[in-house]
Amino acid sequence: MKNKIQQKFSASAKNYDRFSSLHREIADKLLARVIKEPVPSAFLDVGCGTGYFTALLKGNFPQSNIVGLDFAQGMIDAARARHDGIDWVLADGNNLPFAKESFDIVVSNLAYQWAGYLIRVFNEARRVLVPEGTFVGTLFGYNTCQELFQSLDEAKPGAFKFSRLPDEAQVREALDLSGFKSFNVNSENIKVEFKDMYELIAWFKSIGANNLSREGYLGPEAISRAADIYREKFAFLNGVGATFEVIWFYAKK
Ligand SMILES: C[S@@+](CC[C@H](N)C(=O)[O-])C[C@H]1O[C@@H](n2cnc3c(N)ncnc32)[C@H](O)[C@@H]1O
Known part of the structure; x- marks a missing residue:
């Protein structure tokens, strides 16, 4: 599974910047939080992608x-x-x-949802932080693309199972179990307009993020039914809406 995720992100790197305006919007907000911190001597950006957020850090x-x-x-x-x-x-x-203790701040924008076992990756972030160091970032959460999951399920009930992304409570628990002294977790839902369900799926592929593990087979007829259900139930502006839940975390070692 890990190799598959690596390959998909690797293959999407050339197109990533054209299709990642949502990621950049969140990165800009994350920067606004980070610049409140005292100037650190060393930063680590985990899951930096093509480096948009990392370069913002360098600029600031x-x-x-x-x-x-x-x-x-x-x-x-x-x-x-x-x-x-x-x-x-x-x-x-x-x-x-x-x-251990190599960085004053570890940041991450929209990467940890792919990292597998949250306690493990958070524990690694904690290990490389200095005492009192700051761990701050975002990840996509459970409600992300709930409309897609619901439409696929209604088109052929029980035929297709996605493993869903972590929710706010799981992020809180993982920070706790990985030993952070204090932390804050909250989330926001952002609704994005797509032409239709097919455009949403194509967007996922273009940024390399079509790698949620899944089981089952729907077939073209059920997919087309799901697209109709999506259009009927989740019309938004001139097309359809897709929810992206962004979970924000801020923790101290
Ligand atoms: C959606 S992109 C976000 C990239 C960047 N932070 C941004 O804001 O545009 C997620 C990135 O996380 C990376 N990633 C996912 N799991 C990872 C892991 N376990 N270790 C390192 N990088 C990982 C992927 O390769 C991908 O580049």
Whole structure:
């Protein structure tokens, strides 16, 4: 599963920036939170993708050492080609290749939902933070694309099962169990307009994020029925709406 996720993100790296305006919008908001922190000597950005957020950090904290880390080779290559002055590291958030207490702040924008076992990746973030260090970021949560899941299920009940993304309570529990001293977790739902269900699925593919594990087979007829259900139930503006739940976390070691 992990290799499949890496490959899909790697393959999407060339197109990623054209289709990731939602990610950039959240990154800009995340920056507004991060710049309230005292200037750190070292930052780590986990799941940096093509480096949009990492480069914002560099622009705002030119004196800090900044490391962008991603496990997809294509993403790291794209980031390195686009942005100077940042250390780009190909590695997995589950096994960070750094000594303990290497960073003052660990950040992450919309990556941990793919990282598998949250306690493990949060534990790694905690290990590489200095005492009192800050862990701050976002991930997509459980309600993300609920309209899609509901439409697919209504088209052929029980035929198709997705493993859903973590919810707010699971994020809170993972921060607690991975040993963070204090933390805050909250979430917001953002509704995005797509032409139809097919455009939503194509968008997921274009950013490499079509990798939720799933079981079952729907077939073209049920897919077309799901698209009709989606259009009828979830009309939004001139097309259909898709919810993206963004879970925000802020924790102290
Ligand atoms: C949706 S993109 C977000 C990229 C970037 N942070 C942004 O805001 O545009 C998620 C990124 O997380 C990376 N990723 C997912 N799981 C990871 C893991 N376990 N270790 C390192 N990177 C991971 C993917 O390769 C992908 O580049």
